[in-house]
Amino acid sequence: xxxxxxxHATVDGKEILKGINLTxxxxxxxxxxxxxxxxxxxxxxxxxxxxxxxxxxxxVEYFGQDLLAMEPEERAGAGVFLAFQYPVEIPGVANTTxxxxxxxxxxxxxxxxxxxxxxFLKLVREKTKALNMTDEMLKRAVNVGFSxxxxxxxxxxxxxxxxxxxxxxxxxxxxxxxxxxxxVAEGVNALRSPERAMLVITHYQRLLDYIVPDYVHVLAHGKxxxxxxKELALELEKNGYAEFGVNEAA
Amino acid sequence: MAATxxxxxxxxxxxxxxYKYGFTTDIESDVAPKGLNEDTVRFxxxxxxxxxxxxxxxxxxxxxxxxxxxxxxxxxxxxxxxxYQDAHYYAAPKMKARPKSLDEVDPExxxxxxxxGIPLREQEILAGVEGSEGRSPAVAVDAVFDSVSVATxxxxxxxxxxxxxxxxxxxVHKCPELVQKYLGSVVPxxxxxxxxxxxxxxxxxxxxxxxxxxxxxxxxxxxxxxNQANTGQFERTLIIADEGSYVSYLEGCTAxxxxxxxxxxxxxxxxxxxxxxxxxxxxxxxxPGNEEGVGGIYNFVTKRGACRGKNSKISWTQVExxxxxxxxxxxxxxxGDNSVGEFYSVAITNNLQQADTGTxxxxxxxxxxxxxxxxxxxAGRAQQTYRGLVKILPKAEGARNHTxxxxxxIGDQCGAHTVPYIESRNRTARIEHEATTAKxxxxxxxxxxxxxxxxEDAVSLIVNGFCKEVLKELPMEFAVEAQKLVGISLExxxx
Numbered sequence: 001x002x003x004x005x006x007x008h009a010t011v012d013g014k015e016i017l018k019g020i021n022l023t024x025x026x027x028x029x030x031x032x033x034x035x036x037x038x039x040x041x042x043x044x045x046x047x048x049x050x051x052x053x054x055x056x057x058x059x060v061e062y063f064g065q066d067l068l069a070m071e072p073e074e075r076a077g078a079g080v081f082l083a084f085q086y087p088v089e090i091p092g093v094a095n096t097t098x099x100x101x102x103x104x105x106x107x108x109x110x111x112x113x114x115x116x117x118x119x120f121l122k123l124v125r126e127k128t129k130a131l132n133m134t135d136e137m138l139k140r141a142v143n144v145g146f147s148x149x150x151x152x153x154x155x156x157x158x159x160x161x162x163x164x165x166x167x168x169x170x171x172x173x174x175x176x177x178x179x180x181x182x183x184v185a186e187g188v189n190a191l192r193s194p195e196r197a198m199l200v201i202t203h204y205q206r207l208l209d210y211i212v213p214d215y216v217h218v219l220a221h222g223k224x225x226x227x228x229x230k231e232l233a234l235e236l237e238k239n240g241y242a243e244f245g246v247n248e249a250a
Numbered sequence: 251m252a253a254t255x256x257x258x259x260x261x262x263x264x265x266x267x268x269y270k271y272g273f274t275t276d277i278e279s280d281v282a283p284k285g286l287n288e289d290t291v292r293f294x295x296x297x298x299x300x301x302x303x304x305x306x307x308x309x310x311x312x313x314x315x316x317x318x319x320x321x322x323x324x325x326x327x328x329x330x331x332x333x334y335q336d337a338h339y340y341a342a343p344k345m346k347a348r349p350k351s352l353d354e355v356d357p358e359x360x361x362x363x364x365x366x367g368i369p370l371r372e373q374e375i376l377a378g379v380e381g382s383e384g385r386s387p388a389v390a391v392d393a394v395f396d397s398v399s400v401a402t403x404x405x406x407x408x409x410x411x412x413x414x415x416x417x418x419x420x421x422v423h424k425c426p427e428l429v430q431k432y433l434g435s436v437v438p439x440x441x442x443x444x445x446x447x448x449x450x451x452x453x454x455x456x457x458x459x460x461x462x463x464x465x466x467x468x469x470x471x472x473x474x475x476x477n478q479a480n481t482g483q484f485e486r487t488l489i490i491a492d493e494g495s496y497v498s499y500l501e502g503c504t505a506x507x508x509x510x511x512x513x514x515x516x517x518x519x520x521x522x523x524x525x526x527x528x529x530x531x532x533x534x535x536x537x538p539g540n541e542e543g544v545g546g547i548y549n550f551v552t553k554r555g556a557c558r559g560k561n562s563k564i565s566w567t568q569v570e571x572x573x574x575x576x577x578x579x580x581x582x583x584x585x586g587d588n589s590v591g592e593f594y595s596v597a598i599t600n601n602l603q604q605a606d607t608g609t610x611x612x613x614x615x616x617x618x619x620x621x622x623x624x625x626x627x628x629a630g631r632a633q634q635t636y637r638g639l640v641k642i643l644p645k646a647e648g649a650r651n652h653t654x655x656x657x658x659x660i661g662d663q664c665g666a667h668t669v670p671y672i673e674s675r676n677r678t679a680r681i682e683h684e685a686t687t688a689k690x691x692x693x694x695x696x697x698x699x700x701x702x703x704x705x706e707d708a709v710s711l712i713v714n715g716f717c718k719e720v721l722k723e724l725p726m727e728f729a730v731e732a733q734k735l736v737g738i739s740l741e742x743x744x745x
Contacts, residue, residue, distance in 0.1 A: 050696050076702035088697035092715030101711060102701035109702065141715065158701065 001026050001197050002067070002166055007058035009046050016042045018222035019058070024166070027194040031208055032201045033233060034219035035241045040201045041085065043219070044170045047199075048082040049075050062166070076102075077109030079165030083155040083172055090142040095154065098142045099124060099161055106162060127160040131187045149180030156187040167191070168199045173207035185210030205237035220244040282340035288312060290339050291450050297340060298419045298453075303430060311439035311449035318443045325606040326635040326667060327575055329548065332513060337482045339451045392417065392456045392472045404468065412461040415470050418486055421457035428459055432490055436519040436556045436583070444515040444577075445552040448484045452517065455485035460495035460526075469725050471500040482513040489519070491526035493559065498529040500728055511539075511574060515550045524559030524586065529567070531724050533732050536572035538739075541630075543602030546574025553580035554610075557589035557618075565592040566609065567723045569732040571739040574603060579637065581610035584618035584646075591620040594720040596732075598713075598739045599632030599664070608638035608669075613646040613679070622653040625717045629660035629740055635667040642679040649676060655685040658716050660709070660740065688716075710737030 002024045009017040016039045024030055034040050046053050047060065049072035060067040067075060090098065104114040115123065128138060131153050143151050152172055159167055169188065173181055188211050192198070200211055208216070208230065216232040218225045218241070225244045226232065240246075282293055291312050295305040320331065392415065408415050414425060421429050439449035456472040472487065491497055501518075514536065520528050530553075539546025549572075555564035566580040576599075582591025593609035611620035620640065628634045640651045657666035668685050690712055698708035713736050714721065724732055 048696075048700050051692070072696065072699040073702050073704050076700055082700050084697065084700075088691075088693045090694055090697070090712055090715055092718035093711055098698075098701070098711070101703060101707070102698075105704070105707065106702035162701070 001063060003059075003061040004047075005059050005061075007043075007046070007060060008056045009042060010054045010056055011042065011052060015056070016053075016222055017046065020219075020222075020224060022217065022224065024197045024199065026165075026197055027192075028215065029192065029198045029200060029211065029213045031211075031213035031216045031230075031233065032199060032219050032224075033203065033205070033216060033236055035244075035246045036203065038219045038246070039222045040203075040219055041170060044082055044168045044199075044201055047075075047168060048072060048080060073105070074109070076162075076164075077106050081159055081162060081164030081167045083152075083159060083167065083169045085171040085174055087143045087146075087151040087155055089144045091144050093142050094139055095142050096121075096124060096138045099138075099158060102158070103161055124157075124161060127157055130190065131157050131160070132183055133157060148175030149177065149183075152176055152180065152184050153187070156184050160187065160191060163191075165195065166197050166199070168201065169211075170201045171203065172200070173202055173204060181207065182210060205233045208233045218244060220246055281338050281342075284338055285335045286337075286339055286451070294340050294451055294453060297342075298422070300419075300422060301426060304422060307434065307439065308450050311446050312451075314440050315443070315446040315450055318446060321443050325577055325637070326633065326669075327577060327604050327606050329511075329575055329604075332511075332548065334447075337513060339482060339484070340453055342453075392470075408466075408468075411464055411467070413464060413466055414457065414459040416457055418455045418457040418488060419453075421459075421488075425459065428490065429457070429488070432488055432519065432521055433486075434519075436521060436554050437517050437552050442552060444550040445517050448486060448515050448517045448552070451482075452484045452486035455487045455516070456489075457487070458489040458497060458499065460491045460497045462492045463494040464492075465495065466497040469498050469500050471502070473502045482515065484514075485516045487516070487518040488521075489528060489530070490521045491523065491528050491562075493523045494525040495523075496527045496529075498725055499531070500725060501530070501532045502535070502728075502731075511546060511548050512537075513548050513550070514573075516552070518551070518553040518580075520553075520555030520564055522555065522557050522559060522562035522564050522586075522589075525561045526559060527563045527565075528555060529565045529725075530555070530580070531728055532566075532568040532570070533724075533728055533735065534568065534570045534572050534576075535735055535739075537574075538572045538601070538603050539574040541601050543574065546603070547572065548575045549573035549578065550575075551578045553578065554583065555581070555591070556583045557586050557591060557615075559589070560586040560615070561588045562586050563590040563592070565590075565594070565723070567592075567594040567720065568596070568607075569717075569720070569724070569728075569735065570595070570597040570605060570607060571735045573605075576603075576605040576607050578605075578607045579609055581612070581639075582620065583612045583614065584620065584649075585614045586618075587615040588617045588619075589615055590618070592723075593620075593622045593624070593638075594723045595624045596627070596717045596720045596736070597625070597634060597636075598627045598736060599629070599634045600739055600741075601630040601632060603630075603632045604634070605632075606635040606637055608636045610639040611641070611651060613640075613642045613649040613651070615646060617648040617650075618646055619649070620651045622651070622655070623719055624653075624655045625720055626655075626657045626666055627660065627713055627716065627736075627740070628657065628664035628666050631663045633665045633667075635669060637669045637671075639671040640673070640681055640683075641671075642674040642676050642681070644675045646676050647678050649679040651679075651681045653681075653683045655683070656716070657685075657687040658713065659687065659689045706737070706741060709740055713737075713740060 004020050004022040007017050007020040055068055100120050107114055133153055213230055217227045291308050437445050439446055460466055522528050536547035536549055557564050564582050570576055584591050591611050597605050597607050599605050609622055624636050626634045626636055636655050642649045655668050670683055672681055694712055695708050714733050721732055
């Protein structure tokens with residue numbers, strides 16, 4: 001589904017990604033673990049198409065298309081979803097309005113009929129329940145005044161409504177207590193399917209207790225240093241990133 | 251919710267058109283010769299077959315105006331001096347006589363209004379159908395084309411309730427005592443340069459009188475259209491809400507694209523007597539000029555409402571997206587005890603537009619209250635200023651004001667300025683002023699785009715969110731149009 005080949009990216013002239021190679025097939029969940037500054041977030045932004053990153057070398061093929069040539073909204077239309085580490089506040093725009101505009105924009109891109117208010121409401125109510133969210137949260141402005149846990153649940157709700165093919169979860173565990181983490185993980189796990197691939201980006205192993213990956217990759221110094229099964233995460237938890245030449249003082 | 255989606259679609263639909271009201275109508279006009287002198291004033295008055303007192307009033311205004319100077323020093327606006335002799339002060343579509351019904355109105359004119367989205371004819375027909383089912387229609391429209399009111403719908407239905415809704419030139423003949431009593435009573439003919447000019451040469455506008463205890467069952471609306479080249483538009487609106495009455499009035503404006511600047515200097519006077527309420531909403535979309543700032547309307551407007559009676563209320567809501575220059579401060583004089591004044595404003599300036607706009611709340615009576623919510627959005631190289639005065643006079647015991655002034659900047663070449671004036675002469679008064687300035691962030695745009703929205707839809711959504719507090723004050727009929735305008739007027743402002 002997605003094939004990243006020798007991907008190099010710079011920010012303000014500084015090279016952050018120095019040759020990423022990664023292939024993800026439908027149904028697989030890959031975890032990328034790495035210390036701060038290793039390029040984890042850069043990778044997620046590059047895949048989602050954020051401005052400010054220069055691709056100096058390499059390619060990303062997504063369902064046979066050149067992903068890097070697509071606008072962010074085209075990528076979204078093609079099923080790429082990024083759950084943000086820091087979800088953005090949009091004052092005055094009701095959560096439902098935002099979600100409905102997004103869903104219909106994506107449906108339009110796919111040549112599907114847009115949902116009317118009633119159809120949408122039915123869909124969103126269903127998804128909200130599963131995530132333990134209240135109707136009140138839907139009426140509030142997008143992420144405004146949301147707690148850390150609420151913001152992450154809201155990201156998960158968006159994912160559930162937009163039904164992406166390829167979801168990138170950027171540090172979804174940051175700012176979550178254990179109860180919130182469980183709820184979000186449950187929501188994510190419910191979305192696992194043979195057609196959907198996920199890339200879970202995290203610093204800590206903790207998240208992977210709840211979202212169990214098929215593969216784990218260690219990212220350091222802008223490169224994937226090692227790949228393995230889920231046991232690699234446990235090993236990292238024990239030994240830290242020192243092996244990869246990273247000294248993280250607590 | 252639906253409205254936002256609709257907005258997004260409509261924005262998409264007009265992407266190619268930019269200013270979609272930029273067409274002109276080919277119609278035979280009756281135009282006064284260029285220039286301004288006492289003869290011009292007499293010419294207009296004669297055309298309208300006005301009574302002697304009105305001509306005298308106009309002439310007094312004209313003489314006062316000759317002694318006045320264009321106010322160039324205090325507003326944050328820059329434009330070359332206007333040559334007042336180089337314009338026509340009267341242009342009217344040629345008609346044999348004032349049309350008795352829509353059937354007598356030039357079909358070209360009706361087509362123009364249809365293009366603008368106000369099919370007068372249809373509304374009249376609809377009225378028949380709906381009326382017979384016992385439902386009341388939503389909007390009655392008075393259409394002003396260049397200087398003349400061409401058609402008013404639902405007149406008969408309103409007359410049954412004693413409501414007068416007609417062209418002001420018609421009201422002069424129909425109910426001269428009301429016009430004479432209230433004309434200039436809120437904005438005197440000596441008020442300011444543009445209002446004084448208007449008093450001398452105003453050509454038409456709407457007149458509304460709501461009798462005691464009557465709640466006007468539909469929105470009353472005037473659509474202003476400047477068609478003729480080199481013509482100033484000077485309309486004058488007078489609304490009187492008698493004791494215990496209520497009216498909601500909407501005003502919309504458009505003009506064709508032209509390379510030269512056109513002058514629009516209107517005066518609106520509102521009078522609310524005891525327990526009366528007037529809600530006045532404007533969606534102003536005059537041609538703003540092109541990207542280089544060529545052409546566009548100079549909009550110098552004086553709008554003022556007097557809450558004369560106790561417990562009366564006047565509420566101004568405006569969405570200002572058009573005009574090359576906007577100079578406008580809809581105000582409330584809170585004379586009656588417990589009277590309430592409100593001002594809700596969204597002003598959007600893009601490219602080289604300039605706006606200096608705000609309000610004045612003058613608290614005179616006891617326990618008078620006012621609320622000001624101003625949302626300014628500046629993009630391109632536009633400059634925008636909020637200028638507001640809150641004045642509490644010595645007898646205004648317990649007066650309260652709350653002002654909220656938010657500015658949103660798009661890009662790094664525009665400007666937003668806030669100039670609040672606060673004068674309190676009563677110790678019991680409470681005045682609050684809040685102001686914020688923000689930018690549409692890259693984060694917000696990327697977040698929206700990652701969820702599938704195009705950049706323009708994202709801006710439209712974010713800005714509509716920013717203006718929500720104001721947009722929700724608009725009557726339903728206008729809310730959708732306003733949201734749409736918000737999107738259109740910011741096209742091309744990012745990326």
